[in-house]
Structure formats: C-alpha cells, structure tokens
Amino acid sequence: MALSKLDQYRRAVEITVDITGGKWKPLIIHYLLSGTKRFGKLKKLIGGVTQRSLTLQLRQLEANGIISRKVFAEVPPRVEYTLTALGLTLAPTLEAMKSWGEHYLASKHRKPKA
Amino acid sequence: MALSKLDQYRRAVEITVDITGGKWKPLIIHYLLSGTKRFGKLKKLIGGVTQRSLTLQLRQLEANGIISRKVFAEVPPRVEYTLTALGLTLAPTLEAMKSWGEHYLASKHRKPKA
Numbered sequence: 006m007a008l009s010k011l012d013q014y015r016r017a018v019e020i021t022v023d024i025t026g027g028k029w030k031p032l033i034i035h036y037l038l039s040g041t042k043r044f045g046k047l048k049k050l051i052g053g054v055t056q057r058s059l060t061l062q063l064r065q066l067e068a069n070g071i072i073s074r075k076v077f078a079e080v081p082p083r084v085e086y087t088l089t090a091l092g093l094t095l096a097p098t099l100e101a102m103k104s105w106g107e108h109y110l111a112s113k114h115r116k117p118k119a
Numbered sequence: 120m121a122l123s124k125l126d127q128y129r130r131a132v133e134i135t136v137d138i139t140g141g142k143w144k145p146l147i148i149h150y151l152l153s154g155t156k157r158f159g160k161l162k163k164l165i166g167g168v169t170q171r172s173l174t175l176q177l178r179q180l181e182a183n184g185i186i187s188r189k190v191f192a193e194v195p196p197r198v199e200y201t202l203t204a205l206g207l208t209l210a211p212t213l214e215a216m217k218s219w220g221e222h223y224l225a226s227k228h229r230k231p232k233a
Contacts, residue, residue, distance in 0.1 A: 009166075011146060011165070011166060013221075014145065014146065014149065014217060015142075015143075015145060015146055016220065016224070017216075017217045017218075017219075017220030017221045017223075017224065018139065018145040018213060018216050018217050018220055019140075019142075019145075019220070020220040020223055020224060021216040021217070021219050021220040021223070022136055022139065022140040022216070024223065025132065025136065026133075026136040026140060028129075028133075029129075031128065031129060031132040031133075032125060032128065032129055035128065051125070052123075052125060070226070070227070091222075091223065091226055094219065094222060095219060097215060098215045098216060098218075098219040099132060101211060101212045101215040101216075102131075102132050102135040102136070102212060102215075102216065103128060103131045103132050103135070104131075104212075105131075105135050105208065105209060105212040106130065106131030106132055106133070106134040106135040107127075107131045108205075108208060109131075109134055109135070109138065109205065110130070110131065110134060112184070112205055113184070
C-alpha cells in the first residue's frame, strides 16, 4: 500500500524521533562518534545512567541498526559498541536537534513565559 | 544549579524531541511554514487528524512558543495560527530529521532485518 506524501513526511520525522528520542541515546551516539567503546567506558562517560537502562538503550540502538555489538571471548568477556555506517549518518541530524534545543532554551531564558 | 555539559547536550536534544515529537506536530509546522492558516484549513490539509487531537497539539505548540493563535471576533469566530519567529527557526531542523528518517527507511528497505 502506497503511503501518501503526507504520511511519508510524518513517518520520516517520527522514525527519527523514535530512534534518537531515548533518554540516553543521543549521548550514546555522541560518544560512539569518537570511536568504538566498551560498555564500562560508555557507562562511565555518560554518568548517571544505570546498568539496566544503558543495556536497554544499547539493545534498541542495535535492533535499529544504529550500532553494532561485538563480544570478545576473553575472561572477563569484553563487549564493544561501534556506530554502524547508518549510525554515523545521524551525526548532522543530532547536531541540528541539539542546536535548535539550545536556541529554544536560550530564547525561553530571555523571555520567560507563564 | 549549573548543568554539566553532558546534561546540557542531553537536555537540548530532548527538548527538540519533545517539541517536535507529537504525532501531528511536524505536519502542523510544515503547513504553517507556507503561511498563516485557519483551524479548519489545517484540519483539511492534514487529513486523518481528529478535532480533539489537532486542538491538543496546537495548544502544546502554542504553549511552547512555536505558534501563535489569533481569534477574530466574527460570527462564526475565526481562529488563525501562525508560526512565531521561534517556530520558523525549526524549519532546517525538521528538514534534517525528515531527511534522516527517509534515509533510514530506505536503508531498511534495501536490507530487511529480522
């Protein structure tokens, strides 16, 4: 079934919101942009995130094809996360979203509204 | 309380997701980019949206300072919506989100994953 142009537009924006909108996802992607990271390193870099929450968000990003996960047969096991080619293409979009958010927050700060 | 750089980053992306992430919000903004519209016109342009749902999303956009609402004392009353200066600045960000979403959907289409 062909989607109308409008539905396509809405769906395209929505999918970006869905994929990037998790509480820790922008930060995960942000840190992986500078290279592959181990789980523990990501956890330390991000700070306030729990083990469970980070695991969940990493799984969702992996399921969406944004990151890849590699397990090394070591003791203790080493798990590394890397942005996929698709994940790398998110960089400019996230940057645009971050910039607009900053602009918004700054404008609210200048003219507080009830 | 000063936010850490990380918190600022997360908050900036999150606010953009919050403000643009409503089911009909990208479409509302999209249509208002071409100029002021009446409620009924927006409803017709968007299609599948209910009166209640459109009203709710317009109110949220108004509360966030993205659109302004003007009521004309006519019979029947005329209500018009216009993007604010702040709302206009969303255009390139929404465009980036739309483009990436299209890219994502196309890539999924090429390599279907379980």
